[in-house]
Amino acid sequence: MSSPSTIFDCIVIGAGLAGLVAARNLQRLGRCVLLIEAQDRIGGRMHGQYLPSKQWIDRGGQWVGPTQDRILALLDEYNVRRFPSPSEGLKVLVFDGQRYEFDGFFQGFPEGEAPGVSEAEWRDAMDAWQRFEALSQALPAGHPHRNDTNQQLDSDTFARWIADNTHTAFGRWYFSYMARAIGYLGPAEPHQISLLHALWGQKSAPQSEHPEAELLHGGAGQIPQKIADELKNQIRLSEPVLRIRQDSTKVEVETTKNAYTAQFAIVAMPPYHAGRITYDPPMPPLRSQLTQRVPMGCCAKIMVSYDRPFWRAKKLAGIAIGNCQWLELCADSSDPETGVGVIATFVVGDRYSRWRAKSDSDRRAAVLSDLAIYFGEEALSPSTYNEVDWPGDPWTGGGYAAFMPPGVWTSFGEALTAPVGRIHWAGTEMADRWAGFFDGAVRTGEAAAEAIQSLLLAGSSQ
Structure with missing residues (x-):
């Protein structure tokens, strides 16, 4: 049993899927880890409920797909059947x-026969889809970077593209519906979403997969407890984090109940929520501005x-x-x-x-x-x-999940995943593949744990 006086190798803030994976992986590497969660439960957006009918339902996310290899590997590891x-x-x-x-x-995406609307309406939607897919596939892999092409796309809205590329009421509704249905788009209304974000999302998390x-x-909500069982008593619930202080040697995390010290911290939560924590010294301007602009x-x-x-x-x-x-x-x-x-x-x-x-x-x-x-x-x-x-x-x-409004990717996106001193970031919003899905959360949790482990090894060798 650790105490507030323990100096941890890493403190992970946020016991959603990304935070659980990061903490578990570091503990498996022999590191002293603490996982802190503001809510009175673990899991974040991966949360289930057992009904009187003896049926589990997922109050958070629930689906997985065949190319989401990191979440599928996790399910296989814990013998969760699909x-x-x-x-x-x-x-x-x-x-x-x-x-x-x-x-x-x-599920409403372009495969198979037309659903009963006129041929002109259906062709309008499908032709627009092909143009959208071609634009998406032209983007390079990874997060969007600032360049002339991306700035032009980022200054536009998904709604404007829909208006210019569809000519029937069905076509316009079909694309607007996608904005409100797909995980990487928030969801949100088309006028709220950057065209660059919509295209990048389709590139990194394609509906065709x-x-x-x-x-x-048994539902996806069973997974968090399976991971948490490995962490035993290294989880603190109902402790919102108020402040994170750091210097060249350590990180101090202050919650509503205690203060803890570690060599490094991983903040595993959406950017907006990460921005509600007070940091000392303050976050760099780009990071601070980013967290003000990425809504859920x-x-x-x-x-x-x-x-x-x-x-x-x-x-x-x-x-x-x-x-x-x-x-x-x-x-x-x-x-x-x-x-x-x-x-x-x-x-x-x-x-x-x-x-x-x-x-x-x-x-x-x-x-x-x-x-x-x-x-x-x-x-x-x-x-x-x-x-x-x-x-x-x-x-x-x-x-x-969170989404990017116009202008955010090319103005502030470089701060999305960049560590700040001894603080690293995780969460599905940080993923460059399957952002907004379980797989994105697992990927970023694994990557954050690997980065911290490398830093700890480098520090021990000095």
Whole structure:
């Protein structure tokens, strides 16, 4: 059992997936590590809940994809079994009051047959998608750097590009919907997102690689505890960090309860939250300006369960997209081993503020009403209904992830991952591959631990 007087090799701040991985990896290397978390639980945006129906649901992220090799390796290490995201059957599109059922269209992204809209509308969206993909693939790998081309892209918005590259109401909605559905885009409204960020996100986390291809038996929320079991009593919960002081030899971390000393620190949280900590000496101007400009996405997640996946009797896949009043995306999240039907859905962007202003009963009625449009009247009678208000959680501040508004990448992006003295950064927002996803979090946790280990070895050899 460590005490506040212990001098640690490294203190990790933030017990989300990135922080847990960083702390675990350093401890495996024989380092003395402390993990500090502001909330009364671990996991951050990887958090589950057990329902009375004996079904786990994920109140945070839930999907993984076949090219996300770092999170898949973690799952294999802990023997967490995966299963294909349910997708057999007809998908549903609701557009401008018309409802279509169709096959071969994966979660609203361009694969398979047209979903029922006119050929001109469908071709408009697909032609724009090809232009968007070509622009994205022209970007170099890694984080965007400041140059003339990137500055031009970064000064533009995703909304302006959509307006110039689509010519039908469906095409415009389709791309706007993507801004509100994809993890690396926050999500946010298209006018809030830098065009460079939208293109870079598609380059580093391409939808063609199916990031929502699989779900986990028992839910993703089981992973944090499996990692934490290795750290035993080296985790401090309910201790928000107030201040980090550093000099040439050490780092001092002051929480609401204690003060701790280490050789190095890893701050494993989104940039906005990292910016709320007081630093002594202050952060460099670029880093300080960056953290003021990288907001979290505006999104609430709703998990609705039924005694069975009733939509399958109608030959529906449980996957739906559309411009309904509240819900633009629904996905079957049912574990085949439980028999329980689970739908994951989201209220995003401008819809969120209007929906959040409603009473509890009216918010529920709004969600169920849209689900009934997608899947039928049975959707009005769920077994359980769980809202996850990410923007309303002070320690999360939004979801799925943070995003870059216009001008931020090329003006301040160089400060995103650069260490400041003895302080290093981790978290899915810092990843240059699969940012906004579990895989990005694991990658940055591993990289931060490796960097600290190298510094400790270099220090011990001097």
